[in-house]
Amino acid sequence: MAGKTLYDKIFDAHLVEEKEDGSGLLYIDLQLLHEVTSPQAFEGLRIAGRKPWRIDANLATPDHNVPTTKRDGGVAEIIDPISRIQVQTLDDNCDDFGILEFKMNDHRQGIVHVVGPEQGATLPGSTVVCGDSHTATHGAFGALAHGIGTSEVEHVLATQCLITRKMKNMLIKIEGDLGLGVTSKDLVLHIIGVLGTAGGTGYAIEFGGSCLQKISMEGRMTICNMAIEAGARVGMVAVDQITIDYVEGRPFAPQGEMWQQAVAAWADLHSDADAVFDAVVEINAADIIPQVTWGTSPEMVVAINEHVPNPANESDPVKVDGINRALEYMGLKADQPITSIQLDRIFIGSCTNSRIEDMRDAAKVALGRKVAASIKEAIVVPGSGLVKAQAEAEGLDKIFEAAGFEWREPGCSMCLAMNPDKLAPGEHCASTSNRNFEGRQGNGGRTHLVSPAMAAAAAIAGRFVDVREMMEA
Amino acid sequence: MNIFNQHTGIVAPLDRANVDTDMIIPKQFLKSIKRSGFGVYLFDEVRYLDEGVADQDCTNRPLNKEFILNQARFTQSSVLLARVNFGCGSSREHAPWALEDFGFRTVIAPSFADIFYNNCFKNGLLPVVLSEDIIEQLFVECAATEGYELSVDLERQRVTTPSGEEFPFVVEAFRKHCLLNGLDDIDLTLQSVGAIKAYEEQRKKQAPWLFGAIKGD
Numbered sequence: 133m134a135g136k137t138l139y140d141k142i143f144d145a146h147l148v149e150e151k152e153d154g155s156g157l158l159y160i161d162l163q164l165l166h167e168v169t170s171p172q173a174f175e176g177l178r179i180a181g182r183k184p185w186r187i188d189a190n191l192a193t194p195d196h197n198v199p200t201t202k203r204d205g206g207v208a209e210i211i212d213p214i215s216r217i218q219v220q221t222l223d224d225n226c227d228d229f230g231i232l233e234f235k236m237n238d239h240r241q242g243i244v245h246v247v248g249p250e251q252g253a254t255l256p257g258s259t260v261v262c263g264d265s266h267t268a269t270h271g272a273f274g275a276l277a278h279g280i281g282t283s284e285v286e287h288v289l290a291t292q293c294l295i296t297r298k299m300k301n302m303l304i305k306i307e308g309d310l311g312l313g314v315t316s317k318d319l320v321l322h323i324i325g326v327l328g329t330a331g332g333t334g335y336a337i338e339f340g341g342s343c344l345q346k347i348s349m350e351g352r353m354t355i356c357n358m359a360i361e362a363g364a365r366v367g368m369v370a371v372d373q374i375t376i377d378y379v380e381g382r383p384f385a386p387q388g389e390m391w392q393q394a395v396a397a398w399a400d401l402h403s404d405a406d407a408v409f410d411a412v413v414e415i416n417a418a419d420i421i422p423q424v425t426w427g428t429s430p431e432m433v434v435a436i437n438e439h440v441p442n443p444a445n446e447s448d449p450v451k452v453d454g455i456n457r458a459l460e461y462m463g464l465k466a467d468q469p470i471t472s473i474q475l476d477r478i479f480i481g482s483c484t485n486s487r488i489e490d491m492r493d494a495a496k497v498a499l500g501r502k503v504a505a506s507i508k509e510a511i512v513v514p515g516s517g518l519v520k521a522q523a524e525a526e527g528l529d530k531i532f533e534a535a536g537f538e539w540r541e542p543g544c545s546m547c548l549a550m551n552p553d554k555l556a557p558g559e560h561c562a563s564t565s566n567r568n569f570e571g572r573q574g575n576g577g578r579t580h581l582v583s584p585a586m587a588a589a590a591a592i593a594g595r596f597v598d599v600r601e602m603m604e605a
Numbered sequence: 606m607n608i609f610n611q612h613t614g615i616v617a618p619l620d621r622a623n624v625d626t627d628m629i630i631p632k633q634f635l636k637s638i639k640r641s642g643f644g645v646y647l648f649d650e651v652r653y654l655d656e657g658v659a660d661q662d663c664t665n666r667p668l669n670k671e672f673i674l675n676q677a678r679f680t681q682s683s684v685l686l687a688r689v690n691f692g693c694g695s696s697r698e699h700a701p702w703a704l705e706d707f708g709f710r711t712v713i714a715p716s717f718a719d720i721f722y723n724n725c726f727k728n729g730l731l732p733v734v735l736s737e738d739i740i741e742q743l744f745v746e747c748a749a750t751e752g753y754e755l756s757v758d759l760e761r762q763r764v765t766t767p768s769g770e771e772f773p774f775v776v777e778a779f780r781k782h783c784l785l786n787g788l789d790d791i792d793l794t795l796q797s798v799g800a801i802k803a804y805e806e807q808r809k810k811q812a813p814w815l816f817g818a819i820k821g822d
């Protein structure tokens with residue numbers, strides 16, 4: 133018999149019961165909750181007179197609606213009354229059911245996908261779900277993690293299980309090293325460009341190869357976070373010493389003797405050498421240079437030294453139609469150099485790129501430079517209160533402010549513009565988030581996805597530039 | 606959960622491929638803490654000429670007269686006829702909630718996005734997959750006949766046209782059973798309480814660090 137993949141191992145270890153029709157009951161170790169997709173689930177529990185199966189398998193924090201400007205006044209000060217009620221409802225539900233929540237002004241609050249790993253709640257070999265498609269982030273820890281709908285949030289609260297089916301296995305093997313100034317974000321954008329937005333549909337993707345073995349946990353989280361942008365609900369990386377070093381000593385991670393026991397158990401969290409994948413994609417890291425999306429889907433991505441595509445060079449009529457629609461929405465011309473795209477706003481943040489390493493990458497570029505006068509607003513939104521505190525301890529906030537960036541409070545912010553941080557119609561934004569769909573960052577807004585270093589460089593230049601030029605300078 | 610057995614209703618043809626969940630229900634409406642009331646915001650960006658805000662009263666908003674659901678012959682429709690990859694995009698369950706709340710009981714299309722398809726069954730909304738050729742035929746018939754209706758019979762797995770033509774469709778046995786009987790997934794899973802508890806006991810021994818760690822200080 134062939135060996136098992138990492139995904140197979142974790143899936144099999146959590147299978148409570150297999151049904152005749154091929155679906156199974158999967159045991160869930162951790163559910164992360166936020167204010168947007170949980171209220172109806174809690175209401176459902178209440179109506180049915182049910183209680184959460186296990187309080188200690190849940191962790192909540194508000195992130196989507198919270199303001200990122202001064203908010204000492206707490207929830208009562210959220211201006212939009214509907215956002216306010218949603219955040220208040222999460223607080224009330226967690227209080228009622230006894231679920232641990234980092235409330236808006238708790239120093240540990242932040243984006244769920246930043247908070248879980250940072251607290252050691254996300255552990256190797258565990259199953260993690262959240263009512264949010266970017267839950268794939270947690271797969272960076274050799275965990276099985278994916279997004280679910282609200283009915284499933286309620287189902288997991290009530291039963292600690294999920295009714296699910298096994299996915300197919302895909303290995304993305306990345307060999308070689310990333311060049312100077314090229315980050316995990318560029319790598320994953322490049323991968324999405326290769327696979328396409330539906331290339332991973334139905335698969336659990338494992339990212340492997342020699343390149344991955346040198347990438348930090350922050351970088352691995354950025355990569356797994358965007359697996360969903362290639363259509364895959366699951367992205368994961370095998371456990372190694374980098375994983376273990378990151379987890380050790382975190383508040384909810386095992387301690388003492390139990391830590392030793394856990395580390396021993398985690399040694400098996402990798403695909404067996406003879407495991408068979410349904411699909412394998414090979415990527416050469418050295419080929420990649422900084423990436424920029426030009427269109428309205430993450431697969432519409434090119435390198436910084438390239439041009440906006442020309443539909444005339446495309447033969448597939450569906451693609452031609454897609455390019456034309458995207459060009460019109462984005463207000464771009466075919467064959468225009470990427471470096472000629474002028475920007476209005478800069479957003480450094482989101483569950484893709486708001487961890488300490490991202491802050492450092494951007495600050496390095498901002499140091500001693502000034503945001504271009506043509507930029508209306510450049511905001512840096514740390515992913516959590518702890519990231520913010522760490523960045524401030526390193527003086528990064530001062531570097532950003534001296535350069536003309538705004539240093540904000542943690543939350544999802546302009547990633548999806550449910551709070552007041554939004555683009556105006558027609559504005560171009562260099563954003564470190566994960567989706568460039570029409571209207572994602574505000575009605576009519578035009579999003580370009582890039583790495584934190586590239587976003588900082590774009591802020592300085594007022595247009596896209598190859599950040600590597602600034603590094604050599 | 607709502608029971609779905611047999612339904613006959615007026616067909617609204619939405620002639621557009623890749624309709625995403627953002628189009629079905631835009632993000633500003635996700636701020637609601639309720640499960641109902643999304644019907645008036647269904648397809649908000651194409652249905653109204655102004656920009657919608659959450660919890661707004663829609664009675665006096667300017668309508669996009671071109672949009673099918675604003676045309677008198679379709680306002681009472683309960684069967685949505687759609688094109689490929691319906692429901693792609695985010696995992697928001699607000700999309701099936703909005704369709705249901707508007708009055709749709711079933712969506713018929715050549716293909717659906719995975720999470721949306723799954724979410725429909727959890728809300729008593731039946732997604733029916735028919736081939737692109739048949740869908741094309743239904744679009745043509747619908748355009749030609751005012752008050753065009755289709756019947757969807759889940760028990761027999763058949764869609765029937767007004768002329769009596771029948772098209773079979775496939776649905777997983779377990780999902781069909783749940784919809785026909787209005788069974789709640791949670792009730793069903795709770796029938797396995799014994800198995801869940803047994804798993805949990807064994808897991809506690811193997812990986813004790815996954816239990817009891819998350820708590821307040």
Ligand code: SF4
Nearest residue numbers: 266482483544547548
């Ligand atoms: S940062 Fe963006 S993608 Fe991530 S959870 Fe928040 S809204 Fe979703």
